[in-house]
Amino acid sequence: MNTQTMYEKIWETHLVRAAADEVPILYIDTHLVHEVTSPQAFEGLRLNNRKVRRPDLTFATMDHNVPTTDRSLPITDLIAAKQMETLAENCSEFDIPLYDIDSPEQGIVHVIGPELGITLPGKTIVCGDSHTSTHGALGALAFGIGTSEIEHVLATQCLLQQKSETFEIRIEGTLPYGVTAKDIILSIIGHIGIDGGNGAVVEYTGSAIRALSIEERMTVCNMSIEAGARAGMIAPDDTTYEYIAGKRFAPKGEAFDAAVEEWKQLPTDEGATYDRTLQLDAADIAPQVTWGTNPGMVTDVTGHVPDPADTTTADEKTATEHALAYMDLKPGTPITDIPVDRVFIGSCTNSRISDLRAAAEVAKGRKVADTVSAMVVPGSQAVKRQAEAEGLDEIFRAAGFEWREAGCSMCLGMNPDTLMPGQRCASTSNRNFEGRQGKGGRTHLVSPQMAAATAVTGRFVDIRMFE
Amino acid sequence: MDAFKEHVGRVVPLDRINVDTDQIIPKQFLKRIERTGFGEFLFNDWRYLENGDPNPAFVLNLPRYAGASILIAGANFGCGSSREHAPWALQQYGFKAILAPSFADIFRNNCYKNGILPIALPADVIASLSQAAHDTEGYQLMIDLEQQSVICADGTAHTFEIGDFEKYCLLNGLDEIGWTLQYEADIAAYENR
Numbered sequence: 001m002n003t004q005t006m007y008e009k010i011w012e013t014h015l016v017r018a019a020a021d022e023v024p025i026l027y028i029d030t031h032l033v034h035e036v037t038s039p040q041a042f043e044g045l046r047l048n049n050r051k052v053r054r055p056d057l058t059f060a061t062m063d064h065n066v067p068t069t070d071r072s073l074p075i076t077d078l079i080a081a082k083q084m085e086t087l088a089e090n091c092s093e094f095d096i097p098l099y100d101i102d103s104p105e106q107g108i109v110h111v112i113g114p115e116l117g118i119t120l121p122g123k124t125i126v127c128g129d130s131h132t133s134t135h136g137a138l139g140a141l142a143f144g145i146g147t148s149e150i151e152h153v154l155a156t157q158c159l160l161q162q163k164s165e166t167f168e169i170r171i172e173g174t175l176p177y178g179v180t181a182k183d184i185i186l187s188i189i190g191h192i193g194i195d196g197g198n199g200a201v202v203e204y205t206g207s208a209i210r211a212l213s214i215e216e217r218m219t220v221c222n223m224s225i226e227a228g229a230r231a232g233m234i235a236p237d238d239t240t241y242e243y244i245a246g247k248r249f250a251p252k253g254e255a256f257d258a259a260v261e262e263w264k265q266l267p268t269d270e271g272a273t274y275d276r277t278l279q280l281d282a283a284d285i286a287p288q289v290t291w292g293t294n295p296g297m298v299t300d301v302t303g304h305v306p307d308p309a310d311t312t313t314a315d316e317k318t319a320t321e322h323a324l325a326y327m328d329l330k331p332g333t334p335i336t337d338i339p340v341d342r343v344f345i346g347s348c349t350n351s352r353i354s355d356l357r358a359a360a361e362v363a364k365g366r367k368v369a370d371t372v373s374a375m376v377v378p379g380s381q382a383v384k385r386q387a388e389a390e391g392l393d394e395i396f397r398a399a400g401f402e403w404r405e406a407g408c409s410m411c412l413g414m415n416p417d418t419l420m421p422g423q424r425c426a427s428t429s430n431r432n433f434e435g436r437q438g439k440g441g442r443t444h445l446v447s448p449q450m451a452a453a454t455a456v457t458g459r460f461v462d463i464r465m466f467e
Numbered sequence: 468m469d470a471f472k473e474h475v476g477r478v479v480p481l482d483r484i485n486v487d488t489d490q491i492i493p494k495q496f497l498k499r500i501e502r503t504g505f506g507e508f509l510f511n512d513w514r515y516l517e518n519g520d521p522n523p524a525f526v527l528n529l530p531r532y533a534g535a536s537i538l539i540a541g542a543n544f545g546c547g548s549s550r551e552h553a554p555w556a557l558q559q560y561g562f563k564a565i566l567a568p569s570f571a572d573i574f575r576n577n578c579y580k581n582g583i584l585p586i587a588l589p590a591d592v593i594a595s596l597s598q599a600a601h602d603t604e605g606y607q608l609m610i611d612l613e614q615q616s617v618i619c620a621d622g623t624a625h626t627f628e629i630g631d632f633e634k635y636c637l638l639n640g641l642d643e644i645g646w647t648l649q650y651e652a653d654i655a656a657y658e659n660r
Binding site for chain 2: 016017021022023025027036037039040043048050053064065077079080082083086128129130144145146147148149151152155156157158160162194195198199225226228230294296315316318319322412413414421431433434435436439
């Protein structure tokens, strides 16, 4: 029998054309658009007198640039405002639905897609953003593209794509107390390195992955790109169908039942093989903290800042020396001895309601340390409303966290939310690259629970010991 | 897109692995709605000091590498963000080709769309070419895309792999959207099935 992985099934059913000696043409079911990477693509359409082929399969929002302060005030960054205006004009000209800054649906594109039921199993989904891999959590094939490819999808609803390798990462067992989806993915990246997934689409399997909620699965798939993978995906199951049921753009009634029957055909066939495999034991995973300037520079919270002398290659030694100099850290320092100035809870990795609940549980009845400034940025207006309905905003405010409007915020600091040079931040985001959160800023990636606990103690703390 | 056939140019070595696109073009320059004007901000945070002066320690600022059009870098060049502003900045600065042991997937794709040739060569070859660029002022390489070859001044040639379609597009400066649109009937058939 011809067995296939989930990736191969979705790939095959979306081929428009696959001729010998040509790059296959892949159909794209959903195209998500935001303000930063799209203006030049729309301009390209205009220059060539081209139309958007399927505005009905295209959705736009504003997330990267938007201020997270009071939305009734004018936007002070005029260049950012111009970029948002340009998106609004482009969406209007090409008839694309837009959830703009004043929309109750506005939010980080990778938060609102699943939330609105736009993200569905078996779909091909692209967006001009590398964290598009997030949507794979529902069993979609979702990946980031550049601006030229955005223009290509707008004009043709297709992409020229080479098939990727398949990579199964299996996590078996039960996650220990205090260990989260964020720690799973950081631990994976620590194992395979930030180029360990290059050229591959990762499928996460195993009992520990099955036990995750959809929001937790999104956290895992979101950071697939931080291991260099083209996409990350998780087979749909009952957890997936329950999550999708009732979402605005999801099929309803009989159509939903029929869709579920189709989605049940998606998981990888028994006996199908992957090009690469890796298995990790959930019980071995500890809360993770990055110490360096890429997400692969990570260790257990009980660990220490590494010594460049312990690296195996000259390139790694140089990279570690650069990273420690930038991060102002000394080899051998216990992670829990590192103090922070800022805490950021947010981003497409960890800004969903379950992330905020987890952080609020830690923050409840406690106070942010005097030496720390902390902020919570919900992933979408819908997450913000839900959190406020549950009183999470009050918990955060009472503890001394700032409570903000939805957006990408200090994950990449394109809006006014940035680190000052030299400031050190515990962040629930996805990248600790040099200058990512602000020139000279120093980022340590952690889970929402760890971020909240760190805000309280003023230095990294093992959430498993936190009382 | 500009076609790429052959290129001879000065080589500059950037001895770092995992250079991410946040370093190639930091986020504060992504707010432009134009496709041009990124070259002066290439590697901004490494290239300029706090006061805006060129950082004399950064390799692109060394006079001996002025006018370089071939960049040699460490493994996994272009990782991270999908921003196409990164190849735009490299191209607008004047780079025509990047040599490294490996590239991140999205970045490599984005290069092809902009007439930049990403060339992956074995790590030991990259190390020796980088060393030569350090040792010899004005060190140049020739790149022949038709032959898929990087040729040194002494005639040594290193062949590299590239997909047939990517090669065809670069050699001809092909409009990929136009190429796909010639199969409009196939797309419509797919949509109607």
